[in-house]
Amino acid sequence: MFRFFVIAVCALGCASAGVPKQQLKIVVPEQQAQASSIHELSGYEASGYGGSLGHDDGKSSNGAELTSLAHSSAVQANNAVQNQQTAGSQAAFGVANSFASAAIGAAQTAQAALVGKQAIVQNLKRSLIDAQHQLQGEIRQYQQIEAVALAAREAAQQAQEQATALAAALSTAQSGSQRSEQAYVEAANAAASQQSMVTEAKQRVAHLLSQIDTAVEELQDTEYSAAKAAESAQVAQSNAAAAGAAVAASNIKGIGSSSGHGHHY
Numbered sequence: 001m002f003r004f005f006v007i008a009v010c011a012l013g014c015a016s017a018g019v020p021k022q023q024l025k026i027v028v029p030e031q032q033a034q035a036s037s038i039h040e041l042s043g044y045e046a047s048g049y050g051g052s053l054g055h056d057d058g059k060s061s062n063g064a065e066l067t068s069l070a071h072s073s074a075v076q077a078n079n080a081v082q083n084q085q086t087a088g089s090q091a092a093f094g095v096a097n098s099f100a101s102a103a104i105g106a107a108q109t110a111q112a113a114l115v116g117k118q119a120i121v122q123n124l125k126r127s128l129i130d131a132q133h134q135l136q137g138e139i140r141q142y143q144q145i146e147a148v149a150l151a152a153r154e155a156a157q158q159a160q161e162q163a164t165a166l167a168a169a170l171s172t173a174q175s176g177s178q179r180s181e182q183a184y185v186e187a188a189n190a191a192a193s194q195q196s197m198v199t200e201a202k203q204r205v206a207h208l209l210s211q212i213d214t215a216v217e218e219l220q221d222t223e224y225s226a227a228k229a230a231e232s233a234q235v236a237q238s239n240a241a242a243a244g245a246a247v248a249a250s251n252i253k254g255i256g257s258s259s260g261h262g263h264h265y
Contacts, residue, residue, distance in 0.1 A: 114222045121212070146191050149187035
């Protein structure tokens with residue numbers, strides 16, 4: 001169950017982030033999967049990684065949990081190798097193989113955390129691109145409205161000057177001035193509202209940039225931890241293979257000794 005769960009989590013993270021699906025090279029037997037790792041990965045899937053960024057703060061917290069999970073998995077894998085080395089010749093093949101399985105499980109957990117972190121970074125980058133496009137659109141609209149407001153203001157000033165200079169057409173000039181002034185006020189209000197939207201868009205872009213910086217740093221830490229865990233798992237597998245070979249050689253030697261005694265009788 002665990003290995004299928006890890007592969008499903010990796011596929012979900014990759015599909016949401018728009019990156020190619022990755023397949024883990026290490027397979028862990030069901031009985032060796034650790035309950036703590038399953039619990040943490042289930043929390044990752046329930047948090048909705050790979051979806052929209054409607055709740056940035058919650059996902060940032062879960063992203064940090066993924067990085068912590070990768071760190072702890074690397075430590076578990078390294079501890080398994082150290083325990084295996086400490087056991088030495090006193091450990092039977094089954095014990096050495098158990099340590100190797102524990103290291104492999106920790107490495108696979110770290111790999112799943114790495115895929116989840118990559119999905120988070122991809123989602124943040126896509127949200128940043130959308131926010132930047134929105135900011136550019138808001139700025140263009142603001143510039144257009146501002147140009148209309150300036151034109152209306154100039155028209156109002158010209159109308160006011162005509163009202164002062166042309167006493168005979170005072171009534172008509174004042175009416176035109178009032179209409180132009182009203183148009184200016186409306187355009188100025190629209191420009192102020194648009195300016196507020198531009199400010200909000202800028203703040204969102206700044207917030208996303210900060211999130212991406214943090215996520216990229218965590219991704220680098222996660223990649224390092226995943227690599228260390230995989231390296232430890234490889235060492236553990238080699239040690240387990242050596243222990244198995246030693247047991248096999250010992251069994252063959254014992255069979256040879258038994259055969260020799262039988263000839264004497």
